[in-house]
Amino acid sequence: MNGHTENIMSGPLKGIKVLDWTMFQFGPVASSMLGDMGADVIKIESLDGDIGRGVARMSARPIGLAGDRNAYFETCNRNKRGVAVDLTTAEGRELVYKLVEQADVFIENFRKGVPEKLGMDYETLKNINSKIIYGSGTGYGPEGPDSERPSLDGCGQARSGLMMSAMGPASSEPSYVSGAVSDQMGGIILCLGVVSAIAGRDRTGVGQRVDVSHLSSTMWLQGLAVSMQLMTGFHYRSTDRQNPINPMVNAYECSDGRWIQFMSAQFTRYWPEFVECLGKEELLEDPRLGTIQGMSAGSPELTKEIADQFKTKTADEWIEIFNESRDLIFAKVQTIEELETDPQVIANNYIKNFEHPVIGDVKMCNFPVTFSDTPAGIWNEAPELGQHTESIMIEELGYDWDDIARFQEAGSIL
Numbered sequence: 001m002n003g004h005t006e007n008i009m010s011g012p013l014k015g016i017k018v019l020d021w022t023m024f025q026f027g028p029v030a031s032s033m034l035g036d037m038g039a040d041v042i043k044i045e046s047l048d049g050d051i052g053r054g055v056a057r058m059s060a061r062p063i064g065l066a067g068d069r070n071a072y073f074e075t076c077n078r079n080k081r082g083v084a085v086d087l088t089t090a091e092g093r094e095l096v097y098k099l100v101e102q103a104d105v106f107i108e109n110f111r112k113g114v115p116e117k118l119g120m121d122y123e124t125l126k127n128i129n130s131k132i133i134y135g136s137g138t139g140y141g142p143e144g145p146d147s148e149r150p151s152l153d154g155c156g157q158a159r160s161g162l163m164m165s166a167m168g169p170a171s172s173e174p175s176y177v178s179g180a181v182s183d184q185m186g187g188i189i190l191c192l193g194v195v196s197a198i199a200g201r202d203r204t205g206v207g208q209r210v211d212v213s214h215l216s217s218t219m220w221l222q223g224l225a226v227s228m229q230l231m232t233g234f235h236y237r238s239t240d241r242q243n244p245i246n247p248m249v250n251a252y253e254c255s256d257g258r259w260i261q262f263m264s265a266q267f268t269r270y271w272p273e274f275v276e277c278l279g280k281e282e283l284l285e286d287p288r289l290g291t292i293q294g295m296s297a298g299s300p301e302l303t304k305e306i307a308d309q310f311k312t313k314t315a316d317e318w319i320e321i322f323n324e325s326r327d328l329i330f331a332k333v334q335t336i337e338e339l340e341t342d343p344q345v346i347a348n349n350y351i352k353n354f355e356h357p358v359i360g361d362v363k364m365c366n367f368p369v370t371f372s373d374t375p376a377g378i379w380n381e382a383p384e385l386g387q388h389t390e391s392i393m394i395e396e397l398g399y400d401w402d403d404i405a406r407f408q409e410a411g412s413i414l
Contacts, residue, residue, distance in 0.1 A: 009079070011038020012374040016198065018042070018105040019096070020080060021120060023050045025153065025180050026137045026214070027109030028076035029187025034105070034194065035079030036367040036376045042392065043080040044096060046087070047414060049385045052076060067358040074356075074382045075364060082383030083392055084414050087118045091412035096120070098397045100128045105194055109137035112148045122209045131207040133197040137190050141213040156182030156214025162222060169240035182218045189217040241307075243300045248274055251333060252307050258315035259333035260322075270328060277321050277328070278309050354378045386414040 016039040020031035028043075028050070035041040043050075056063050056070035063071040085092040100106060106125055108115055115121040115136075122134040136142070139151020140159065154176060157163045162182070163174035193210040201207055219226055225236040244250040248264040248271065264270035275283045283289075286302065310318065315332055322328055339345050340363065352366035358381070367376040393399040393407075407413045 009035075009038050009040070009377075009379040010374060011036065011376045012371055013195075013198075014038035014374070016040070016104045017102060018107065019044060019099055019103045021096075021106065021108045021110075022137070023109065024052050025072075025076050025183035026186040027107055027190070028052065029184055030135065030137065030190035030194065031107050032076055032078055032080065033187065033191040033367065036378065037195075038374070038376065039105070041080040042099065042388070043077060043082045043383060044099075045082060045084050045385060047084050047386075047411075049084070050077070053385065065359050069358060069382075074359075074362075077382035078354075078364065079379050080383055081388040081392065082386060083389040084386030085389070086412045087120065089410055089412040091407050091410045093119050095393065095397070095407070095412070097125075097128055099392075100125050100132060102396070103129065103132060104198065105133045105135060107135040107137075107190070107194065109190075111150045112138060112142065126207065129207070131201060131205065133194055133201065133207050133210065135190050135194045135197075135210045136212070137186055138211070138213045140215045142211045151214050153180040153183040153214070156186065156218045159215050160218035160222065161226070162218050165222060165225060165235075165237055168238055181221070182214045185221045186212055186214050186217040189220060242303060244303060247303050247306055250303065252310040254313060254315040254318055255311050256314040256316075260310070260315055260318060260330055261333055262328070262330045264327075264329045273325050273328060277325060278306065280306070280309055352378045354381075356381045389413050 013034055016034070018031055018034050018039045018041040020027070020041050021044040022028050022031060031041050031043070050073070052073045053070070055072040056065075059072075065071060065074065083095070085095055087093055087096065106120075108120060122136070125132050125134060138147070139149055139155060140146045151159075157177060158174065160182070163176060166177050167173060167175040190210070190212040193212055197208050197210050229235055239250065241250055246265060246267055248262050248267065251259050251261045253259050262274075264274060272284060275281055283302070283305075289302070313321075319330075319332060322330055334342065340351060345351055348370070350366050350368070351363050354362050354364060356362045364378055366378065369376060390404055393404060393413075394401070399407075404413070
């Protein structure tokens with residue numbers, strides 16, 4: 001089934017054609033975001049497919065779905081059509097070069113040297129289409145001694161300092177952040193770079209290369225902490241809940257085991273209202289507050305007294321009390337499983353119901369930006385391997401069935 005032709009795509013990038021020669025998560029996230037915004041994304045795979053198609057067989061996690069699909073690949077490759085091509089053959093490269101002639105964007109996330117070897121590098125494609133935007137995702141950037149080294153998500157977290165910043169205050173061991181955040185952030189930043197280059201081309205008429213790496217994007221994820229450390233020498237790590245700088249920038253456990261995170265950083269503004277809601281007005285004059293300088297106040301003993309008070313009521317009981325104040329800044333700590341029923345998530349359509357032709361009704365995290373006039377969305381499922389090769393060759397590239405037979409005999413397409 002060709003889902004691409006069944007659902008009419010809209011979005012601010014409608015009319016933009018993207019060639020997506022990527023694998024795993026970093027590159028596919030960037031191109032799927034472009035697809036969410038309405039771009040026509042054509043996924044280019046080898047004849048044995050993106051490695052992401054086999055993640056369910058490589059993982060102990062229950063991510064397999066009906067029809068030999070898996071949640072990882074479906075999430076990263078929605079809103080795409082698909083062609084399968086052997087780029088080691090002249091015919092395979094010919095097909096892609098014809099696509100490049102019509103394309104606005106080409107994205108890849110292979111290690112340095114691989115695109116050059118297969119004739120998919122920027123210089124080659126720019127000679128075919130001078131206006132092409134070439135997005136490249138690598139581990140450590142296009143220059144430097146490690147520019148040719150391979151990288152996956154954990155390498156980005158490790159090299160960028162994230163694993164050390166994320167570790168608990170009493171720990172000396174690095175902490176891996178789940179969800180492949182270095183891959184995800186790399187994809188987000190690569191998408192931003194490509195969209196910015198498209199806007200630049202609209203003004204100048206000139207295409208360009210856009211480089212993003214695990215290292216650069218995961219540093220930017222921590223941009224405030226990295227820059228402040230560079231300027232002050234102070235290393236920002238996970239908060240010590242027993243001894244926070246400010247007791248109103250802390251998480252507290254309630255009697256039902258649920259937690260509430262407070263972010264009322266302006267101490268002198270919020271402290272009176274905070275202790276009033278707690279029913280601890282006597283703390284207003286507590287000598288343990290010491291001299292308040294900026295946001296710094298309190299002590300481990302004071303924090304323990306506040307924490308003990310929170311354990312006298314459930315999280316919902318405390319939230320009802322604190323909701324009477326419109327100024328205090330706080331949120332209940334939720335699990336990912338709770339997002340589906342969160343009224344704010346529902347009201348803003350942050351989770352999207354989507355009818356998948358193989359799996360049936362599925363839900364996915366929706367595109368995070370709301371456009372008033374050109375809405376983004378999930379239009380189509382991830383393609384099957386080579387699903388649209390023949391239709392694209394005939395309908396868009398001017399080939400006929402004899403050509404397709406020739407390509408198949410050469411082993412260039414399925």
